Amino acid sequence: MLSVEQAIARLLADxxxxxASEPVPLAAARGRVLAVPLVATVDVxxxxxxxxxxxxxxxADWRGADQPLPLGGRVAAGQVGGDHTxxxxxxxxxxxxxxxxxxxxxxxxxxxxxxxxxxxxxQPVAGDHVRARGQxxxxxxxxxxxxRRLLAQDIGVAASVGCAALPVRRRLRVAVVANGDELVEPxxxxxxxxxxxxxxxLLGALLGQWGFDVVDMGVAPDRPxxxxxxxSHAADQADVVLSCGGVSVGExxxxxxxxxxxxxxxxxxxxxxxxxxxxxGRIGETPFLGLPGNPASAxxxxxxxxxxxxxxCQGALPAETAPLxxxxxxxxxxxxxxxxxxxxxxxxxxxxxxxxxxxxxxxxSWADGLAIQPPGLAIEPGTPLQFLPWALLA
Amino acid sequence: MLSVEQAIARLLADxxxxxASEPVPLAAARGRVLAVPLVATVDVxxxxxxxxxxxxxxxADWRGADQPLPLGGRVAAGQVGGDHTxxxxxxxxxxxxxxxxxxxxxxxxxxxxxxxxxxxxxQPVAGDHVRARGQxxxxxxxxxxxxRRLLAQDIGVAASVGCAALPVRRRLRVAVVANGDELVEPxxxxxxxxxxxxxxxLLGALLGQWGFDVVDMGVAPDRPxxxxxxxSHAADQADVVLSCGGVSVGExxxxxxxxxxxxxxxxxxxxxxxxxxxxxGRIGETPFLGLPGNPASAxxxxxxxxxxxxxxCQGALPAETAPLxxxxxxxxxxxxxxxxxxxxxxxxxxxxxxxxxxxxxxxxSWADGLAIQPPGLAIEPGTPLQFLPWALLA
Numbered sequence: 165m166l167s168v169e170q171a172i173a174r175l176l177a178d179x180x181x182x183x184a185s186e187p188v189p190l191a192a193a194r195g196r197v198l199a200v201p202l203v204a205t206v207d208v209x210x211x212x213x214x215x216x217x218x219x220x221x222x223x224a225d226w227r228g229a230d231q232p233l234p235l236g237g238r239v240a241a242g243q244v245g246g247d248h249t250x251x252x253x254x255x256x257x258x259x260x261x262x263x264x265x266x267x268x269x270x271x272x273x274x275x276x277x278x279x280x281x282x283x284x285x286x287q288p289v290a291g292d293h294v295r296a297r298g299q300x301x302x303x304x305x306x307x308x309x310x311x312r313r314l315l316a317q318d319i320g321v322a323a324s325v326g327c328a329a330l331p332v333r334r335r336l337r338v339a340v341v342a343n344g345d346e347l348v349e350p351x352x353x354x355x356x357x358x359x360x361x362x363x364x365x366l367l368g369a370l371l372g373q374w375g376f377d378v379v380d381m382g383v384a385p386d387r388p389x390x391x392x393x394x395x396s397h398a399a400d401q402a403d404v405v406l407s408c409g410g411v412s413v414g415e416x417x418x419x420x421x422x423x424x425x426x427x428x429x430x431x432x433x434x435x436x437x438x439x440x441x442x443x444x445g446r447i448g449e450t451p452f453l454g455l456p457g458n459p460a461s462a463x464x465x466x467x468x469x470x471x472x473x474x475x476x477c478q479g480a481l482p483a484e485t486a487p488l489x490x491x492x493x494x495x496x497x498x499x500x501x502x503x504x505x506x507x508x509x510x511x512x513x514x515x516x517x518x519x520x521x522x523x524x525x526x527x528x529s530w531a532d533g534l535a536i537q538p539p540g541l542a543i544e545p546g547t548p549l550q551f552l553p554w555a556l557l558a
Numbered sequence: 559m560l561s562v563e564q565a566i567a568r569l570l571a572d573x574x575x576x577x578a579s580e581p582v583p584l585a586a587a588r589g590r591v592l593a594v595p596l597v598a599t600v601d602v603x604x605x606x607x608x609x610x611x612x613x614x615x616x617x618a619d620w621r622g623a624d625q626p627l628p629l630g631g632r633v634a635a636g637q638v639g640g641d642h643t644x645x646x647x648x649x650x651x652x653x654x655x656x657x658x659x660x661x662x663x664x665x666x667x668x669x670x671x672x673x674x675x676x677x678x679x680x681q682p683v684a685g686d687h688v689r690a691r692g693q694x695x696x697x698x699x700x701x702x703x704x705x706r707r708l709l710a711q712d713i714g715v716a717a718s719v720g721c722a723a724l725p726v727r728r729r730l731r732v733a734v735v736a737n738g739d740e741l742v743e744p745x746x747x748x749x750x751x752x753x754x755x756x757x758x759x760l761l762g763a764l765l766g767q768w769g770f771d772v773v774d775m776g777v778a779p780d781r782p783x784x785x786x787x788x789x790s791h792a793a794d795q796a797d798v799v800l801s802c803g804g805v806s807v808g809e810x811x812x813x814x815x816x817x818x819x820x821x822x823x824x825x826x827x828x829x830x831x832x833x834x835x836x837x838x839g840r841i842g843e844t845p846f847l848g849l850p851g852n853p854a855s856a857x858x859x860x861x862x863x864x865x866x867x868x869x870x871c872q873g874a875l876p877a878e879t880a881p882l883x884x885x886x887x888x889x890x891x892x893x894x895x896x897x898x899x900x901x902x903x904x905x906x907x908x909x910x911x912x913x914x915x916x917x918x919x920x921x922x923s924w925a926d927g928l929a930i931q932p933p934g935l936a937i938e939p940g941t942p943l944q945f946l947p948w949a950l951l952a
């Protein structure tokens with residue numbers, strides 16, 4: 165059996181190059197993957213400016229709290245800073261350019277305005293309440309790396325250096341094929357022996373959330389020739405084919421046999437629970453990933469195994485944040501495979517859903533995320549576990 | 559000054575009722591807010607079924623590992639379970655309905671198939687490898703609460719109980735108005751005294767990420783009559799008006815005066831950093847929230863203050879997950895206001911961006927999230943801090 169890490173490493177090593185780059189306006193760039201590094205072509209801020217409403221002056225002109233300096237000018241945000249008259253103060257507002265010759269701002273709360281001028285009550289020091297040119301971003305600096313999945317603040321940063329559009333990777337197209345004669349679509353009547361198809365909607369929602377274009381290929385019945393036709397068609401239309409169900413080696417599991425006819429396939433046994441069987445292969449040049457059909461297995465393998473692979477296919481940098489550790493508030497015996505438990509994060513610690521069966525999806529709606537139980541680790545109250553809130557898997 | 563908690567509590571108490579409900583198909587429901595509880599009208603699974611490929615039997619028929627039972631039938635997933643012949647085994651596959659009269663499944667790995675029948679090598683117990691009818695969801699159970707912001711797994715759960723569409727709240731319409739004569743749009747030329755408008759794109763991206771419809775009202779110059787016209791127009795078109803900049807009490811800050819003319823307004827001083835000044839009021843019936851103009855202040859107040867308020871206006875349940883605590887790997891003196899530090903989560907713990915100025919947005923792109931430093935708490939390496947990964951604020 166492969167460990168989860170080994171399985172992911174194999175997939176990443178086999179990921180094809182990213183899709184082509186295309187420009188998008190800033191308002192549409194959130195969640196997209198930056199194709200090239202963003203280099204600042206301007207300083208931010210573009211000039212020294214005031215961090216406060218107050219009075220700009222040359223700090224060396226200050227002669228004491230009782231010595232007034234006459235008002236020599238006024239500059240508001242959006243106006244040209246102009247020249248500061250020596251031995252005066254210039255009225256200034258937050259965000260306004262510091263006039264040439266001034267080097268400090270006295271907050272208005274620390275000034276007294278009289279007929280004979282403005283008294284600056286605290287001795288100013290050069291640089292006081294001044295935002296220096298380029299202090300946020302210097303011209304020529306790399307502000308965002310290629311492969312960045314753009315957050316709202318990245319959009320703000322791009323705007324702040326004057327970019328109206330960004331080059332991003334075309335969205336990865338991921339085809340979804342559900343397998344199984346037992347599947348009936350929601351809204352229809354589920355007769356005897358049938359169950360409602362949930363994986364199709366679950367996977368579609370996950371892929372949409374991850375920023376991919378979903379190519380919904382519907383349900384393939386358990387007939388090899390139909391599965392082959394469906395998979396080939398999916399591979400023609402998409403960058404990656406994701407299938408769900410039919411990946412075991414049972415006589416009703418046709419995915420393996422079909423893939424060996426129209427492409428190539430390995431059946432992996434991954435030391436994880438839920439989720440052991442996983443099929444990986446190619447149809448022509450198109451990667452194929454076959455997830456297990458049990459809903460909780462489909463969810464967990466999609467989040468833990470498919471997600472980093474698809475992100476690499478999209479050209480996105482891997483996340484580098486450290487694991488979050490939270491103490492368990494429950495007991496579980498040591499497993500032989502790595503378990504991904506559906507848990508809630510409460511004031512007492514992590515609490516586990518009562519039924520961790522791979523057939524049960526409802527626990528994932530009850531839970532706040534997954535906790536990782538490594539093989540061989542028995543859990544007791546107080547055992548620290550790696551916690552993956554759903555949001556970190558989104 | 560108000561604490562952050564007090565400010566949020568005041569806003570929540572004043573949130574108007576949620577928007578109307580509308581049905582959406584499952585494929586479009588992720589991220590939307592459920593308007594009524596989802597009650598299961600079917601059992602999931604709808605009948606007892608097999609969790610394994612193997613042989614179904616009545617456990618009481620077993621006479622020993624060396625006593626073969628003849629093959630009496632076959633049932634695959636999607637087929638009607640039918641009747642099980644006593645004193646035989648029925649070939650069965652994962653997901654297939656258990657035939658009437660059988661009460662256990664023997665895994666095929668534990669069976670030996672010979673010409674004279676199938677030997678079940680381990681004594682079966684009733685219930686072995688059987689997924690009981692309704693074990694995931696029982697008919698009549700509340701599976702999702704009203705106000706739930708729908709996750710991918712919730713979409714899967716809704717599909718599993720046969721729902722093809724869900725009643726959700728119409729998306730909240732949030733108008734964004736940026737204020738300031740110094741603002742130039744990205745892509746244009748920023749002359750002397752001007753800076754690129756970043757908050758408009760930052761807030762637009764945040765609001766989009768939170769699932770709201772953004773009504774972009776552009777930039778209002780620093781002229782009271784134009785601001786008044788812009789705000790009134792925004793209030794007519796949107797459920798909430800969000801403005802950015804101009805909320806101090808300086809003579810160039812017109813938001814307060816304008817709101818007092820066309821509506822009502824309180825100027826709050828919140829004990830948080832970045833972000834102290836916040837304006838809250840109404841234009842007619844439409845809530846108005848005025849965020850500070852510094853980019854890091856705008857980001858933090860939007861995430862910490864505006865987000866829970868807007869979620870309440872949308873009709874969403876508040877998140878109830880416990881705080882994540884991570885040790886600091888840096889030093890910071892005790893502040894008088896609650897600080898929201900831009901931090902990275904590394905193997906050493908939380909590391910803080912070197913410049914925590916409210917004018918600097920780049921730190922938010924560098925960081926993995928915010929750490930909360932309560933007033934009066936000096937931070938040393940090892941001090942546990944509440945950590946808010948960006949994903950939890952998305």
